[in-house]
Amino acid sequence: MSGKKGSCNNKVEAEGSSNGGLLLSCKAWAMSVWEFGRDEPNRVIFSLKVGLAVLLVSLLILIRAPYETFGTNIIWSILTVAIMFEYTVGSTFNKGFNRALGSLLAGVLAIVAAQLALCADRVLEPIIIGISIFIVGTVTSFMKLWPSLVPYEYGFRVILFTYCLIIVSGYRMGNPIRTAMDRLYSIAIGGLVAVLVNVMVCPIWAGELLHRELVKGFDSVADSLEECVKKYVEDDGLDHPEFSKTVMDEFPDEPAYRRCRTTLNSSAKLDSLAQSAKWEPPHGRFKHFFYPWSEYVKVGAVLRYCAYEVMALHGVLHSEIQAPYNLRVMFRAEIEEATGQAAELVRRLGKDIGDMNRTLKASLLKRVHASTERLQVAIDMHSFLLTSSYDRPTSAAKTDGDTDANPSPPSETYHEMMRKTSKRLYSWPSREVDAYEEEAAVGNLLVPRMRALESTAALSLATFTSLLIEFVARLGHLVDAVEELSSMAKFKSEVEL
Amino acid sequence: MSGKKGSCNNKVEAEGSSNGGLLLSCKAWAMSVWEFGRDEPNRVIFSLKVGLAVLLVSLLILIRAPYETFGTNIIWSILTVAIMFEYTVGSTFNKGFNRALGSLLAGVLAIVAAQLALCADRVLEPIIIGISIFIVGTVTSFMKLWPSLVPYEYGFRVILFTYCLIIVSGYRMGNPIRTAMDRLYSIAIGGLVAVLVNVMVCPIWAGELLHRELVKGFDSVADSLEECVKKYVEDDGLDHPEFSKTVMDEFPDEPAYRRCRTTLNSSAKLDSLAQSAKWEPPHGRFKHFFYPWSEYVKVGAVLRYCAYEVMALHGVLHSEIQAPYNLRVMFRAEIEEATGQAAELVRRLGKDIGDMNRTLKASLLKRVHASTERLQVAIDMHSFLLTSSYDRPTSAAKTDGDTDANPSPPSETYHEMMRKTSKRLYSWPSREVDAYEEEAAVGNLLVPRMRALESTAALSLATFTSLLIEFVARLGHLVDAVEELSSMAKFKSEVEL
Numbered sequence: 001m002s003g004k005k006g007s008c009n010n011k012v013e014a015e016g017s018s019n020g021g022l023l024l025s026c027k028a029w030a031m032s033v034w035e036f037g038r039d040e041p042n043r044v045i046f047s048l049k050v051g052l053a054v055l056l057v058s059l060l061i062l063i064r065a066p067y068e069t070f071g072t073n074i075i076w077s078i079l080t081v082a083i084m085f086e087y088t089v090g091s092t093f094n095k096g097f098n099r100a101l102g103s104l105l106a107g108v109l110a111i112v113a114a115q116l117a118l119c120a121d122r123v124l125e126p127i128i129i130g131i132s133i134f135i136v137g138t139v140t141s142f143m144k145l146w147p148s149l150v151p152y153e154y155g156f157r158v159i160l161f162t163y164c165l166i167i168v169s170g171y172r173m174g175n176p177i178r179t180a181m182d183r184l185y186s187i188a189i190g191g192l193v194a195v196l197v198n199v200m201v202c203p204i205w206a207g208e209l210l211h212r213e214l215v216k217g218f219d220s221v222a223d224s225l226e227e228c229v230k231k232y233v234e235d236d237g238l239d240h241p242e243f244s245k246t247v248m249d250e251f252p253d254e255p256a257y258r259r260c261r262t263t264l265n266s267s268a269k270l271d272s273l274a275q276s277a278k279w280e281p282p283h284g285r286f287k288h289f290f291y292p293w294s295e296y297v298k299v300g301a302v303l304r305y306c307a308y309e310v311m312a313l314h315g316v317l318h319s320e321i322q323a324p325y326n327l328r329v330m331f332r333a334e335i336e337e338a339t340g341q342a343a344e345l346v347r348r349l350g351k352d353i354g355d356m357n358r359t360l361k362a363s364l365l366k367r368v369h370a371s372t373e374r375l376q377v378a379i380d381m382h383s384f385l386l387t388s389s390y391d392r393p394t395s396a397a398k399t400d401g402d403t404d405a406n407p408s409p410p411s412e413t414y415h416e417m418m419r420k421t422s423k424r425l426y427s428w429p430s431r432e433v434d435a436y437e438e439e440a441a442v443g444n445l446l447v448p449r450m451r452a453l454e455s456t457a458a459l460s461l462a463t464f465t466s467l468l469i470e471f472v473a474r475l476g477h478l479v480d481a482v483e484e485l486s487s488m489a490k491f492k493s494e495v496e497l
Numbered sequence: 498m499s500g501k502k503g504s505c506n507n508k509v510e511a512e513g514s515s516n517g518g519l520l521l522s523c524k525a526w527a528m529s530v531w532e533f534g535r536d537e538p539n540r541v542i543f544s545l546k547v548g549l550a551v552l553l554v555s556l557l558i559l560i561r562a563p564y565e566t567f568g569t570n571i572i573w574s575i576l577t578v579a580i581m582f583e584y585t586v587g588s589t590f591n592k593g594f595n596r597a598l599g600s601l602l603a604g605v606l607a608i609v610a611a612q613l614a615l616c617a618d619r620v621l622e623p624i625i626i627g628i629s630i631f632i633v634g635t636v637t638s639f640m641k642l643w644p645s646l647v648p649y650e651y652g653f654r655v656i657l658f659t660y661c662l663i664i665v666s667g668y669r670m671g672n673p674i675r676t677a678m679d680r681l682y683s684i685a686i687g688g689l690v691a692v693l694v695n696v697m698v699c700p701i702w703a704g705e706l707l708h709r710e711l712v713k714g715f716d717s718v719a720d721s722l723e724e725c726v727k728k729y730v731e732d733d734g735l736d737h738p739e740f741s742k743t744v745m746d747e748f749p750d751e752p753a754y755r756r757c758r759t760t761l762n763s764s765a766k767l768d769s770l771a772q773s774a775k776w777e778p779p780h781g782r783f784k785h786f787f788y789p790w791s792e793y794v795k796v797g798a799v800l801r802y803c804a805y806e807v808m809a810l811h812g813v814l815h816s817e818i819q820a821p822y823n824l825r826v827m828f829r830a831e832i833e834e835a836t837g838q839a840a841e842l843v844r845r846l847g848k849d850i851g852d853m854n855r856t857l858k859a860s861l862l863k864r865v866h867a868s869t870e871r872l873q874v875a876i877d878m879h880s881f882l883l884t885s886s887y888d889r890p891t892s893a894a895k896t897d898g899d900t901d902a903n904p905s906p907p908s909e910t911y912h913e914m915m916r917k918t919s920k921r922l923y924s925w926p927s928r929e930v931d932a933y934e935e936e937a938a939v940g941n942l943l944v945p946r947m948r949a950l951e952s953t954a955a956l957s958l959a960t961f962t963s964l965l966i967e968f969v970a971r972l973g974h975l976v977d978a979v980e981e982l983s984s985m986a987k988f989k990s991e992v993e994l
Binding site: 044054075078083141146160169315379470473 | 533534540541543544545547548549550551552555556558559560564569572575576579580582623626627630631632633634635636637638639642643654657658661662665666668669761762764765805806808809812813816876956957959960962963964967970
């Protein structure tokens with residue numbers, strides 16, 4: 001199809017290139033809008049629901065009967081719908097609660113203040129009203145900055161403007177109680193319409209989103225672990241783009257890594273979804289009351305702890321000091337096996353949460369630990385390769401039967417390779433400082449420095465593997481956390497296959 | 498003072514304990530409110546400013562003249578102030594822009610639709626209005642989900658409700674243009690009051706907050722690096738609280754670590770502050786137009802990259818597999834020196850940004866690199882200690898003059914210590930799996946596993962030091978990024994002392 005579009009474009013270009021370009025960019029734009037909606041159909045559903053809700057509430061005014069009953073105050077119901085309608089059911093409930101409580105409090109406050117002002121004489125009245133407005137404005141603004149009240153920020157705004165509106169229009173139009181009641185009614189109507197449309201028409205549940213978000217987190221951690229390790233064992237260290245550029249472009253060739261970093265930054269999203277989900281009644285797969293939504297946040301925290309290890313692995317992958325390629329290849333089989341097992345366990349945990357199953361992970365965990373141990377043994381057997389040559393044996397032949405799949409390179413190659421990469425290694429620390437370094441007595445510093453770097457470069461592999469091992473060690477806690485969630489959320493038990 | 502309060506409380510308790518408790522908790526509450534305000538006086542200033550703004554705008558209605566000119570529509574200015582007034586000048590401008598453009602667009606749309614509806618006959622009119630409301634509701638809701646339009650979410654809400662209000666009340670009250678214009682005027686008045694109060698009375702600039710936030714980030718990275726390393730070299734590994742508990746309690750005994758994690762999660766905050774700061778005119782210390790606020794976000798990103806290394810170091814500190822205490826003590830001097838230098842450089846960078854100075858960091862960077870090299874040399878000299886005993890020399894006496902401040906422990910102690918910690922090491926992986934492990938043939942697995950763990954435990958020190966070295970390597974990029982910011986923001990140059 002793209003080929004056809006291309007040829008079509010060529011023809012158009014002959015006639016009028018700017019016109020064709022516009023048409024094409026319009027097409028591209030329409031395509032991306034279509035993709036955006038298809039990616040997540042809830043977006044389209046949400047938009048249509050908002051349209052429906054404002055339409056319904058506008059009908060109250062377009063049709064004569066309700067308009068005559070409520071008068072102009074009915075326009076407040078439109079405002080309420082437009083402001084209250086949120087993406088998920090839970091956050092709509094939450095915002096509705098803020099709105100209702102805020103309006104109620106403001107109404108009560110306003111009536112009290114208005115009665116007080118009425119008792120005073122005609123000159124004092126506006127002064128009392130003015131002072132009360134100043135006090136309400138100051139106090140609500142201060143309170144909404146208080147950390148534990150931040151989620152109710154909207155409620156405080158509602159209190160402020162509702163209070164001002166009621167008391168001021170009450171003063172001008174007389175009868176503040178009547179004004180307050182009419183406005184509360186129409187806000188209630190607007191709120192009711194918003195809630196009904198949100199719950200009745202294809203509801204988008206925050207709980208469901210939270211559930212899916214957590215499962216996605218597991219997958220992205222597993223993916224990025226595999227991606228990172230794959231790059232590490234395959235990378236020959238020759239075509240590294242410049243680091244600072246990579247930081248800014250956010251590693252364009254590593255999609256899984258970026259998703260994993262999204263997982264790391266998702267704590268706020270999980271929190272707010274859990275906050276919204278608590279407002280929702282039992283629905284869909286989440287059938288019982290007091291469903292442990294906060295447990296999802298906890299599992300997310302432990303998962304993030306595993307993800308920090310992946311970030312550290314990724315840091316070693318892009319570090320300035322790299323282990324020689326040969327050395328990495330030597331432990332490739334063990335590293336890949338351990339990684340594969342660990343990623344499988346993480347995916348399995350995610351899938352079990354996704355399916356709301358409860359299986360025993362012991363045998364999987366055991367297998368992960370067994371392959372990690374094999375990696376440890378391999379590192380242990382060849383640990384002399386990781387350190388410098390004070391007492392390095394002359395022949396670096398392997399003595400272990402476990403890992404003879406990779407023939408060990410003769411030590412000549414290793415040294416040759418070391419010499420090759422040493423130029424790159426020497427470019428560390430960084431350019432400007434190298435310039436100053438020249439002043440120093442180079443002669444007696446050069447040798448220990450080179451060797452120190454050589455050894456550190458090899459130790460980089462040790463770093464990578466111990467981070468991997470630590471990742472596996474943390475998986476135990478992840479299994480525990482998932483187990484706790486499963487029992488609290490009453491996932492159905494299944495016998496392990 | 499607290500003693501006096503206590504004795505006072507005792508007396509009260511004799512009379513009526515519940516009354517005293519209430520009084521005390523009221524006192525505590527008032528104290529914490531006071532502390533909260535004193536911590537950041539801007540909070541109090543902001544609250545008073547909101548009070549002032551709503552008071553000013555209410556005066557428009559309380560005083561007879563403006564009320565008679567604008568009629569009831571003037572209440573919209575109150576709503577505008579309450580909704581538009583934000584913490585910083587920049588975000589108020591931003592929200593005001595959203596509000597103004599949204600209202601304007603909605604007004605134009607409503608007038609067009611109303612004229613269209615007027616052309617149709619009396620029956621069709623409400624139908625056209627209803628359909629237009631549905632379309633506007635759907636389209637604005639869909640657009641505000643589009644990633645690049647998310648910052649303008651509020652603008653789309655404004656379009657939606659302003660459109661509905663104008664067209665519906667125009668339909669009911671006739672003359673939509675008059676309604677629209679009156680409302681736009683009163684919104685403009687409200688917006689003007691909000692902006693004037695925000696800018697004229699003790700303005701809180703987003704740019705200033707961003708500047709301070711970034712400097713705070715540097716300090717917290719330096720602090721938490723030092724804290725983490727200090728704990729690592731001092732920790733004897735005996736009183737570790739359970740890991741999963743610690744994750745949940747968020748490491749209560751490590752305040753700097755928590756601040757550093759806040760730095761990691763601050764990307765959204767920096768982004769939104771930079772977004773707001775772009776709306777602000779030159780002010781205070783930031784005197785020229787097009788101040789490079791986005792450069793702050795970039796420096797923040799590089800700083801976060803350094804902070805990831807600190808997180809990884811922290812991960813090793815709390816890892817399940819720990820290097821023996823003796824080994825850590827052996828390299829203590831070098832580790833502490835390198836850390837101290839690195840932390841000083843980071844602090845110095847932060848201070849230079851804070852003071853808007855531009856100094857050469859070369860000599861500091863050189864010193865950091867020199868001490869890091871000493872650490873590398875030390876590790877290199879004693880790397881045989883990090884690997885298992887295939888070819889370990891029988892006497893582990895040090896051969897290096899650089900580090901003889903710490904007498905090296907005889908190898909007996911080392912092995913004894915290993916045996917002591919081996920119980921703890923053996924508790925890894927985790928309890929449940931150990932239970933299953935018993936089925937396996939323990940005899941022939943035990944020895945290699947133990948040795949593997951022993952070696953891995955020692956390699957944990959290598960991991961810690963290479964992460965530290967990598968942190969230092971990344972500092973070069975941080976220096977570069979700060980240098981770039983300094984030149985773009987035209988910080989004043991100073992000769993290095």
